[in-house]
Amino acid sequence: MAFVPKISEKLPIMEIFYSIQGEGFHSGKPAVFVRLGGCDVGCVWCDVKESWNEEDHPFFTIDEILVELSQYPCKTLIITGGEPLMYDLKELTEKLKSEGYQLHIETSGAYPMTGTWDWVCFSPKKFKAPHKSVYSQAHELKAIVFNKSDFKFAEEHAANVEEKCMLYLQPEWGKADQMTEKIIDYAKAHPQWNISLQTHKYLNIP
């Protein structure tokens, strides 16, 4: 049966924090991150496995999320997780938009696209195939390179996004020593691809 994103009054919130977008097109931009709990994609190298079990995290209403957000001087929000598209994000994005926030999402695309977004970062995974609704919505495709086969995987997904979608290759953090050089060579040979580094990890910020 097709997966239907959960509609609920409350969302599991692992953390809300103010930092600098470390990855992709908006790298360097101050942003408030809202990390939702819950993910069943199961990436072996996931750098936030503590997010996976939604029951480990407190549930917040949208109004409670808004109160948390009001303490920050920044109107750019990055909704991440966990896998945020496990939840129907229509109501959340409508309320946040009406409060003047710019809304970005970080998603594996494993579930149907919900919500209205100013920026969609789509990072497809081998561990669970993306939902077809996500390709046409992506502003950037960010493929993680863990081994050489990931270049082919990246190209297969790049063939299905829109022409204007930005293309990024990002080394898997634990393999960055080996893979970054290969990514540099690949981008130089296929200049439609750009490099994304997890700059927040080099800067030692969240």
Ligand SMILES: C[S@@+](CC[C@H](N)C(=O)[O-])C[C@H]1O[C@@H](n2cnc3c(N)ncnc32)[C@H](O)[C@@H]1O
């Ligand atoms: C933790 S995920 C949460 C959002 C969503 N579940 C997803 O995977 O896109 C945020 C971003 O970090 C990337 N990421 C996760 N673990 C990583 C790692 N070990 N090295 C590099 N990037 C990683 C993901 O591909 C994604 O682009």
Ligand SMILES: Nc1nc2[nH]cc(C(=O)O)c2c(=O)[nH]1
């Ligand atoms: N600084 C910073 N930038 C990020 N970009 C995407 C992140 C994520 O985990 O979704 C992330 C994160 O965790 N921290």
Ligand code: SF4
């Ligand atoms: S989809 Fe995202 S949160 Fe889920 S396991 Fe993969 S990297 Fe981690």
Ligand SMILES: [Mg+2]
């Ligand atoms: Mg992260």
